[in-house]
Amino acid sequence: MSMALPVILLPVGVDDAALDACLAALEKHTPAGTPVWLADDGQSGPRGQVVIEHWLASTHLQAEYTRRPRPIGEAAHLDEMLKACGDADVAVLAPDALPTAGWLQQLSDCLARDASIATATPWSNAGEAVSWPRAGELNPLPADPARLLQALAAMPLLQPELPSAVTHAVLIRGSARRRAGGLDIHSYGSWYAALVDLSLRMSGLGWRNVLCDNAFVGRHSEGRPAEGDMEVLANRWPVWTARLAAFLMNDPLHAHRQQLQQLCEQAIMPQAQPDLFDACGSLPGTEPV
Numbered sequence: 001m002s003m004a005l006p007v008i009l010l011p012v013g014v015d016d017a018a019l020d021a022c023l024a025a026l027e028k029h030t031p032a033g034t035p036v037w038l039a040d041d042g043q044s045g046p047r048g049q050v051v052i053e054h055w056l057a058s059t060h061l062q063a064e065y066t067r068r069p070r071p072i073g074e075a076a077h078l079d080e081m082l083k084a085c086g087d088a089d090v091a092v093l094a095p096d097a098l099p100t101a102g103w104l105q106q107l108s109d110c111l112a113r114d115a116s117i118a119t120a121t122p123w124s125n126a127g128e129a130v131s132w133p134r135a136g137e138l139n140p141l142p143a144d145p146a147r148l149l150q151a152l153a154a155m156p157l158l159q160p161e162l163p164s165a166v167t168h169a170v171l172i173r174g175s176a177r178r179r180a181g182g183l184d185i186h187s188y189g190s191w192y193a194a195l196v197d198l199s200l201r202m203s204g205l206g207w208r209n210v211l212c213d214n215a216f217v218g219r220h221s222e223g224r225p226a227e228g229d230m231e232v233l234a235n236r237w238p239v240w241t242a243r244l245a246a247f248l249m250n251d252p253l254h255a256h257r258q259q260l261q262q263l264c265e266q267a268i269m270p271q272a273q274p275d276l277f278d279a280c281g282s283l284p285g286t287e288p289v
Contacts, residue, residue, distance in 0.1 A: 005034050005104050006089040006171060009081050011074070011191070012040035012067075013095030016048040018220060023055045025098045032060035034104065040067035041077040074226070075194040079183040087174040092191075094168050098218035100145050106152075106215035107171040110159060118176035118207030119165035119199060122215035123152075123260070126222045127166045129247055130211055133261050136248040141218045151263035152214045159210040160253060163244050164199035167192050167223035176207045189226030193233055200237055211253065 008030070013019060026036065036059075038052060044067070056063055068077070082090060089111060091104060103122060110120040123132045125139040133139060142148045165172070180201040188194040199209045225233075233240055251257070 005031065005108055006091050007035040007037060007085055008104065009078070009085070009090055009092045010036060010038050011078060011081070011092075011095055012038055012044050012048065012052070014043050014045065014048070015096060016045065016051050018096035019044070019048055020051045020055075022093070022095060022097055022099075023051065023059075025100075026093070027055070027059055027061065029099045029101045030061060030104055033062050035062045036064070037081065038063065038065040039077065039081050040065070041074070042068045042071040073185075073189050074191045075183055075188050076185040078191050078194070079185045082172075082177065082182060085174065087178055089171060089174050090177075091169065091171045092167075093217070094219055094223065096220045097168050098141065098220075099169065100216050100218065101149055103169065103215045103217055104171075107169075107212050110157075110210065110212040110215075111171055111173055113157070114159060114208070114210075116206065116208050117159065117210050118173050118180075118202040119209045120159075120171045120212040120215075121162060121166045121209070122169055122212045122217045124166070124168040124217050124219055126219040127168050128222060129162050129164075129244070130166055130253070132216075132257055135251045135253065135257065138222060141220075142216075145216075147267040148216060148264055150267040151260055152216060154263050155213045155256075155260060157213050158256065159208075159213065160256065162209045162211055163240075163247050164196045164203075165209050167195055168219040169217035170195065171212075172198075173207070176202045176205070179205060187232050187236070188229050190224065190229050192223040193225045193229035196233060196240070197236065200240065211256075213256070 052065060056065055091107060107120045107122060111117050121130055123130050125141050128136060131137055131139055180198060183194040184197055188197060203209060
């Protein structure tokens with residue numbers, strides 16, 4: 001599909017090393033000229049500022065950077081960013097996310113294939129309901145992204161429904177977000193909880209929150225709710241916790257997950273001693289880099 005790619009929102013975090021890695025991956029795996037907004041809620045320190053300045057001076061993306069003099073909080077800051085984008089479809093990346101090749105195009109194509117999709121979330125090693133290869137776990141980053149990308153390209157595009165979108169990376173349909181009223185910044189402090197709440201409200205209006213079968217965005221850690229957020233979610237959405245727990249325990253994506261694993265194992269195995277290699281080319285007992 002040849003439609004223009006959506007804008008990327010990247011909230012800046014306090015971890016300058018994670019930000020540096022995120023920006024490098026974004027630069028490498030995102031088409032030149034794609035609009036990117038780095039929005040800093042007063043989080044970056046001196047080292048982070050150096051990272052941002054260096055990246056802005058050399059990036060091929062259409063980048064903007066804003067910094068608030070005083071923090072207003074994660075959910076409130078993201079709501080401010082999303083409102084500024086109007087009805088545009090927006091991809092929100094976690095500040096420690098590691099995009100892989102084709103990630104944004106695949107998410108954009110996913111939304112374009114079905115007008116009922118409100119959010120498209122890619123696979124991740126740390127994506128809770130969409131974690132791979134094991135659901136609900138903080139898996140290691142893929143040791144051989146090239147083989148994983150080969151496997152992803154061969155995946156059937158089922159676009160299965162998720163309990164909600166996940167914070168490592170999500171493309172949000174602007175019209176659905178507007179109809180649902182945007183983020184509830186008065187009830188939630190974290191992007192994690194605010195995104196769950198938004199996903200559930202959009203679902204209640206008839207839209208779907210789905211997995212983008214052929215995209216992957218890595219992450220160093222999972223998203224976390226702010227203090228009190230889960231209690232608010234439980235009161236507003238009484239079945240939410242049980243629904244998420246059932247999804248993780250029953251794993252309705254198990255067959256889909258296994259198919260990706262098998263395709264990854266079959267993708268151009270190393271010629272020498274292939275039995276030494278597990279999924280995606282990592283040696284047993286070693287950590288990926």
